[in-house]
Amino acid sequence: MSRPEDTLAADVHYDDTEARKYTTSSRIQNIQASMTQRALELLDLKFPSLILDVGCGSGLSGEILSQVPPEEGGPHVWVGMDISASMLDVALQRDVEGDLLLADIGQGVPFRPGTFDAAISISAIQWLCNAESSETSPAGRLSRFFNGLYSSLKRGGRAVCQFYPKNDVQKQMITSAAVKAGFGAGLLEDDPETKNVKLYLVLTVGGNATGSKDIADVVDGMDGVDVLDNRKKGEKGGKGEIKKGSKAWIIKKKEQMERKGKIVKATSKFTGRKRRVQF
Amino acid sequence: MKVLTLNFLTCAVKACKTTNNSFPLHPKDAELVHDEIEINRDLLVNVLPRIDWTALRTTSTELGFPTLPEQPPTAEDLQQDEKMLKELHALLLETQMMEGKLVCGHCGHEYAVREGIANFLLPSHLV
Ligand SMILES: C[S@@+](CC[C@H](N)C(=O)[O-])C[C@H]1O[C@@H](n2cnc3c(N)ncnc32)[C@H](O)[C@@H]1O
Ligand SMILES: [Zn+2]
DSSP: OOOGGGTSOHHHHSOHHHHHHHHHOHHHHHHHHHHHHHHHHHHTOOSOOEEEEETOTTSTTHHHHHTOOGGGTOOOEEEEEESOHHHHHHHHHTTOSSEEEEOOGGGOOOBOTTOEEEEEEESOGGGGGSOSSTTOOHHHHHHHHHHHHHHHEEEEEEEEEEEOOSSHHHHHHHHHHHHHTTOEEEEEEESTTSTTOEEEEEEEOOOSSTTOOOHHHHHHTSSSOOOOOOOOOSOOOOOOOSOTTSHHHHHHHHHHHHHTTOOOOOOSTTTTSOOOOOO | OBHHHHTTBOOOOGGGTTOSTTSSOEEEEEEEEEOOOOOOHHHHHHHGGGSOHHHHHHHHHHTTOOOOOSSOOOHHHHHHOHHHHHHHHIIIIIEEEEEEEEEOTTTOOEEEEETTEEEOOOOGGGO
16 A cells, blocks of 8 residues: 655645545545544543544544444534645535644644543544654654643543554554653554554543543443553563464463553454454 | 634734733724624524623624623533524624734734734744
8 A cells, every 4th residue: 555654745745636545435435434433442432522633634534523422421512623725625515514624743732721521533644753844753743742632632632533554654654653742542443453453542531630540441331442551560571382373372471461460351242353462 | 804813813913912001902894794694502602701801892893793792601601592692693793804904002003804813924024
């Protein structure tokens, strides 16, 4: 698959032609909708919320938020940020309900602290791995984004970012930037090792206020999540001589992870899916 | 851009992060529209505690609306007082700024608003 992220700036790639092509493709509409549904499920919002859509594009993800029925805790109100004027233009033509900001998330998130109940980002943040100019570095842009996102969320809030890393280096770079900003972080992979693999970074904002949750509790309530907490809680797991990938190996790994304070959980309606626990 | 959003947006300039004058941004030459949308009581009850009421009073006056009461309504008011609910809904969710500028009270930076979209792209020396 070609990766425009590797060669172009996002606002150059998503010009008028590409923005229209992207938005009118029913294949893309379906994929973005189902990933947004998955993100919503992970957010587990109980009542109508104020949500930030990071890299909202033409609103394919955001409009799902507006459509959540009251029985499922909606509808939500959202604000979208995107760097591509062409994508936002298509959003306007489609008359989306969210408010739109022409903004570069690598420059930060311009909302006062504790603004949002939650945030989603669907297929956008991998773009931050490529510096848009010589004055900025990917690390600097990632850190400004995650620091801004962290502060813009209310305590106890969550963010779910589905993204397409080019490789493990990018995956690591993004995850560690989130953790450095203060988030409790976990990675969830749907359909691993298939060409439809989808990676979700699940972020929680802790805090000491009552009602705030530790990532362990948060994950407890989530369906089908194999989440790894990046905090270290003491002892390292012993070396195993067991064949990698075998059932015994998996059980051993899970024990190791539990000992490290990581969360191992895999029972839900998504259990039928192939999934991989990551380290 | 809804008035609700204006109650949360701050200046994006780095030097303004630590001052109080960079919020709320001040509308200038604002063109407003009223866009009817369905009342979402639970949403209003949810965001009410997060509304900066003093800032909302400022924004509302600057947009040319009558002065808001000094005290914000309570969640109970929103449950019981249909009229108050409607008014708050009309101001926060139905009133949209379509054209104009949002000006920072600290650095003076002007964020253009066109067709309801605010432009927050900054030249790199301000980030
Ligand atoms: C694949 S599209 C996804 C759009 C939308 N979330 C959806 O699900 O259809 C990726 C979007 O990320 C935006 N994007 C990339 N880099 C960005 C940045 N630095 N700041 C804001 N948006 C960015 C692009 O302009 C593009 O609209
Ligand atoms: Zn300023």
